[in-house]
C-alpha cells in the first residue's frame with residue numbers, strides 16, 4: 360500500500376507569491392527582505408505571529424527561496440539553551456554562508472514564544488544578543504507575540520498574520536482539487552473553506568480527507584465526512600444572546616470545549632454590550648434579570664467546587680443559558696465583537712506581576728543575603744527608590760542582573776523608551792565589567808576587593824570600563840576625568856560606604 364503524501368505539505372507555497380491571503384503582510388515581509396540587498400536594515404529581525412496553520416513558517420521559507428538565501432532553522436524540538444542559540448544563530452548571523460552560493464543566510468527560530476522552561480534556559484536572553492549583533496536576516500515565529508519579551512519585540516519588525524479569509528481559500532483549494540483530479544460539486548469548496556475558520560492547513564487537510572477514495576465530491580459527502588467540529592465559543596455565545604429557544608441555546612453548549620465555569624465569564628463579560636441597544640441606559644431591565652440568573656447559576660458552580668459533584672453543572676448551565684435567553688424582552692441588532700473575559704486577563708496580569716515581583720525579590724535577596732519574603736516586604740522599596748536616581752540606576756540593574764522586563768517593573772515604567780534602553784545597555788556593559796565570565800551571577804557581591812583586587816583594578820580595564828565603574832563605586836561621574844587611575848585604586852580600597860561600593 361502506498362502512503363499518500365499530505366496535501367498540505369505537497370502544496371506548501373514555494374514562493375511568496377504562492378501564499379494564500381495576507382497580502383499586506385507578505386508585501387511588508389518582501390520589502391524587509393529586499394532591504395537586505397542594500398545593507399543591514401534598521402530592524403534585523405522580524406516576528407511573524409498569528410494562529411497555527413495560516414502560513415507563517417511557509418512564508419519565511421518562501422522568502423528565503425525568493426531571495427536565494429540559505430536557511431538555518433531552530434525548532435522548539437531542538438535544545439535552545441543560550442549556548443546553542445549563540446553557537447548556531449550567533450555564528451550564522453555574523454559569518455559568511457556555508458555554500459557561498461548565496462550571500463545571506465536566513466535564521467528561522469520557530470515557536471519563539473516558547474523559549475522558556477528548562478531546556479530553553481537562557482535562550483530568550485541569547486536571542487536579544489544575537490539580534491543586536493546579527494549581520495544576517497532573522498525571523499522569529501510565534502503564535503502569541505506576548506510570549507516574547509518586550510526587549511525582543513522592540514528590536515524586531517512585527518508582522519501579524521490574521522486568519523485566512525474563506526474567499527481567499529476558495530481558488531487555492533479549487534486548484535489543489537483540480538491538480539489531484541477531483542471533481543467538486545457546487546458549493547463544496549466554499550463549505551470546506553468556511554468550516555476551516557481561517558486555518559488554511561485545516562481546509563487542505565479536510566479536502567484531502569473528504570476526497571480519499573473518491574474522484575468526485577458533492578455537498579452531501581461533506582456533511583457526512585465533516586470533522587466533528589467543536590463549536591466555537593463565539594458562535595455559542597451568539598446563540599445564547601440572540602436565540603429565542605432555550606433548548607437550542609443549551610444544546611449549543613454541549614459541543615463546546617469550555618466548562619460552565621468558563622462559560623459564565625463569557626456571558627458576564629459580553630452581556631452589557633449585547634443587551635444594551637442604542638440610546639438605552641447601561642443597566643437595562645434585561646441585564647438585571649440575566650444577572651439574577653447568573654448569580655443563581657454561580658451558586659451551583661460553588662456547590663460543584665465544594666462537593667466535587669459535577670452533576671450539578673447541568674443546573675448551572677441551564678440557568679446561565681436558559682436564563683439569558685428568557686430574560687431578553689427583544690433581540691438587539693448590530694454586530695457585537697465578543698471579548699474573552701477580562702477577568703482572566705486581569706488574573707493573568709496579576710499572576711505575571713506577582714511572579715515578576717518575586718523574581719526581583721529573589722535577586723535582591725541574593726544581593727543582600729536576605730530571604731525572598733524579607734526582601735520583598737522590607738528591602739525592595741529601597742531598591743525601587745535607588746533605581747529612580749540617575750546616579751544609581753544602571754548600577755542597581757547591573758548588580759541585581761535585572762532583565763529588561765524586571766527593570767521596567769522596578770521603575771514602574773510601561774514601555775521601553777530610548778532613555779531606558781540606554782540605561783539597560785549601560786547596565787549590561789557594567790555587568791560584564793563586574794562579573795568574571797566563569798563565575799555565578801552574584802559573585803560580584805562575594806568578591807570584595809580585598810580578596811581579589813585585580814578584578815576591580817582600574818588599570819586592567821579599558822578606559823570606557825573605568826567610566827562605567829566610577830558610578831558603581833559611588834564616585835561623582837562629573838569628576839571622573841579629574842581622577843587618575845592610581846587615585847581610583849585608592850577609592851576602591853576605601854571601606855564600603857554605599858550599597859555599590861564594592
Ligand SMILES: Nc1ncnc2c1ncn2[C@@H]1O[C@H](COP(=O)(O)OP(=O)(O)OP(=O)(O)O)[C@@H](O)[C@H]1O
Nearest residue numbers: 367370371378379411412413414415416417559560
Ligand atoms: N496562507 C497560506 N498559503 C498557502 N499555504 C498555506 C497557508 N497557510 C497554511 N498553508 C498550508 O498549511 C501548511 C502549514 O503552514 P505553515 O507551517 O506555514 O503554518 P504556520 O502558520 O507556520 O503554523 P504552525 O505554527 O502550526 O507551523 C503548509 O504546508 C501549507 O501547505
